[in-house]
Amino acid sequence: MPFLRRGVAAALVLVLWTPGPLPLRAREETAAGRWKATLGLEYNFRTIAWDQKTRFSRLDAAVLLAGIRLQVIRGWHASAVLGCGLSDWSGLVFRNLPFSVDYEAGYRAGITAGGGLETHLVRFGSWDIGMAGRLLASFGSRKTLSLSGLNEEGRLDVRGRWMRVQAGPVVTYRSSVALATFFKASFDRLWGAFTMAETIGELDGTEEKAVVGRSWVSISGGLLWEPSPAFGLGLEGTVFPYRRAGGGVGLDAGAALRASAGF
């Protein structure tokens, strides 16, 4: 299963190179073992390629993630998140099923989970440079859609899942005790698969679309507001540039709102 293999590979990348996702840590935490609860809302749209990268559509995903963040040792933070997400795979076409299908069914819910690591590398006055990385996976949920209009009852069982891996440097500038701005440039890869099983009378067939995000990188910027060591709020905007086949650069985008509260 390519999806699983990529997941394992991505996990290894994260273990070996341990950056983290959200520079939601403008204030330096000094005590190892300190926990924080996090809550995040993210939305991204990514152009995806499939059918041997000959066809393109778009994956829109909105996720609500609750999690914990722990300073495991001084300067190193690990995080884990779990939540639910909505993914819209509209635009995929299935031509190898007994009856061809154009999928335009909108958002489908699914469980989303992930984890990340981040660390400080260098600090110059108000500037801080670190590394951050994250793996986020949406496991989707099986959904059954009924087919009508044919002489036999029919149904489609659909399931979409995707995985996103980010890793890269984070530059943070603290303009005041409570406010910081940050900038990230990340390797940012998206893989996924959407499976459709068609059953109509005695007919059945299954077709899976392995998809990959067209962009390999993301550029993010945002603000961190931490009125107290126990509470933080972050806002982040992201663009995903990719090279168009015909030349020029295409842009996908996303945004995130995150909050943290210390114990």
Place this chain on the structure above:
Amino acid sequence: MPSLVKTKTILGLALLAAALFPSARQAGPAKILDLAFVPETDGPAGAEYVEGQILVKFKPQAGVVVRAASLVACGSRLIARLPRLDVYVVAIPPDESVERMVEVYRRNPDVEYAEPNGYLRVEMTPNDTLFKYQYALANTGQQIGSIPGSPAGRASADIKATSGWEESKGSPEVVIAVVDTGVDLTHPDLKNKLVNAGRDFVNNDLDASDDHGHGSMVAGIAAADTNNLEGVAGVAWNSKILPLKAIDSSGTGTTDKVAEAIRWAADNGAQVINLSLGSSLPTNTLRDACRYAFEKGAFIAAAAGNGGQAVHYPAAYDAYVFAVAATDYNDARASFSNFGPEVDAAAPGVRTLAPYASALTPPGYLPYAYGDGTSFATAHVSGLAALIKGLKPSLSPAQIMAVIRYSADDVNAAQAKGRDDELGYGRINLEEAIVPLKIRK
């Protein structure tokens, strides 16, 4: 003794006399074009809209600066503005999909609507000069034939061919073997569609010329040369025909010859085998030949028969053969069509227009004829099977059978809802069978 399925080929009157087309005969090809139909519009075959551009209408309150900024922000370029409609024809960035850019613009609060610049067609109408008489493919309620008193059909009582052709016109990789009386190898609507000269199992040679007329009609209905400004349209425009003569000039063949032809077809790459023939006598030899071809991956369509009685063989070999009944230009069952539990579906088989063997055509007549019979209904199904196979080569014969059954129109639902013994699942429907199902929110 298997006998050729009875066909009421209405030669003479039914042969389309050149006199029916005086302008075409007298004034040459230019006048024939006057008789022809709306040609295809420009644009890639099957495409629904122009790639690389969309139509955008901004809200009236959006000023010129806002509009220009919106275009620039989306990497778009203005091609033209439709002044009376205040609609912009916009070129989207190369390599960006129309669907996505439409969505992007729709999310812009200054945009009233955005949409693809769709192609408009009078459906996929071929330019074959006699197409207008082929109610089986596109029934507009037209009179079927120009002879006074010719019947008129009911609009939409057809196999939805023009809609289906929007999705596919077939693949030249798909070969339809016509096991019949042979095929006119020189017919203008057939000669370019033949894999080769075929094989003659009656005279044991490699020249499957038609000395009866029936096989040419069947072959033409399934896959005549189409959009060639001449004659009729076939169901599978691009598929090839493998002529196999197993029936003699009297319209009679023997089990051994037909069985041999079926096996030969399967061994020589035929993915579809048309058997517009039948007998009330079951034979193991014929059944085994059908099973052999089926197991080699060939879809077999056979005529239910024309006696108004039980389904004939080989159509009645239910596990391996798709049995075809006949409907007319009103989507009613043809009175002669055999019936029984083996019937899978139906197709037009009354006054169906098809190529006729040139050598057998009387002087002064075009080499085309109207024919009645489940033979011709069967040829429509073979054409559809070829379209499906071309689109989905991985489908097995059993799966193709199911696709055709499930997509048929239950045209006699008022009398017998669901599958019945007269028309099976109903009259075949190309659009339902091959155009993708749209799964929307």
